[in-house]
Each structure stands twice: as C-alpha cells, then as structure tokens.
Amino acid sequence: MANSDKVLQYETFISDVLRRDLQEDSSKVFVAVGYGFFVEMSHSEALRFIEKKTKQLNAFTELLTKDSAKIKANIHMVLEGLRELQGLADFPEDHQKNVL
Numbered sequence: 573m574a575n576s577d578k579v580l581q582y583e584t585f586i587s588d589v590l591r592r593d594l595q596e597d598s599s600k601v602f603v604a605v606g607y608g609f610f611v612e613m614s615h616s617e618a619l620r621f622i623e624k625k626t627k628q629l630n631a632f633t634e635l636l637t638k639d640s641a642k643i644k645a646n647i648h649m650v651l652e653g654l655r656e657l658q659g660l661a662d663f664p665e666d667h668q669k670n671v672l
Contacts, residue, residue: 582608603621
C-alpha cells in the first residue's frame with residue numbers, strides 16, 4: 573500500500589470517527605500520540621499529555637542544540653589546526669562567522 577493511500581485511509585478514518593463522535597459526545601477528543609496512532613482522551617487528560625509532550629520536546633531540542641554547538645566547536649578547532657599545519661594566516665573574524 574502506497575504512502576498516499578495510507579494517508580488517505582487515515583484521513584478518512586479520522587474524518588468518519590470525528591464526525592460520529594462530535595455528534596454523540598464532545599467531552600472526549602482524539603490526540604495523535606505518534607506513529608499514526610490516536611488515543612481518545614478527556615480534555616484534562618489531553619492537556620496533561622500535551623504539557624508532558626511539550627516538556628519532552630523542549631528537552632530534546634536543548635540536547636540537540638548542545639550537540640550542535642559541540643560539533644561546531646570541533647569543526648572550528650579542526651579548521652584552526654589545519655590552518656596552523658599549513659602555515660596559513662588567520663582569517664579575519666567576519667569571514668570565520670560566515671564559514672560556520
């Protein structure tokens with residue numbers, strides 16, 4: 573089954589379920605929890621889930637930011653070492669910022 577068929581199938585399923593459930597009961601909502609799965613939750617459960625997921629994503633973002641800073645520092649150090657080994661003059665400060 574092609575990805576476009578899967579997407580269409582999920583959209584149809586969600587549309588049908590939401591249409592049915594909105595007519596019956598609006599005290600529950602469906603929350604996308606990942607990998608194409610949806611869980612029916614009350615409004616308070618959904619808000620708790622969203623808060624928890626937001627904290628998790630923010631922590632992951634901070635981790636990736638720190639990792640990218642370390643990689644950038646390592647690249648800068650290697651470039652400085654290569655420049656020193658080759659006997660090249662230091663680049664002006666504004667050029668170094670444009671490189672990385």
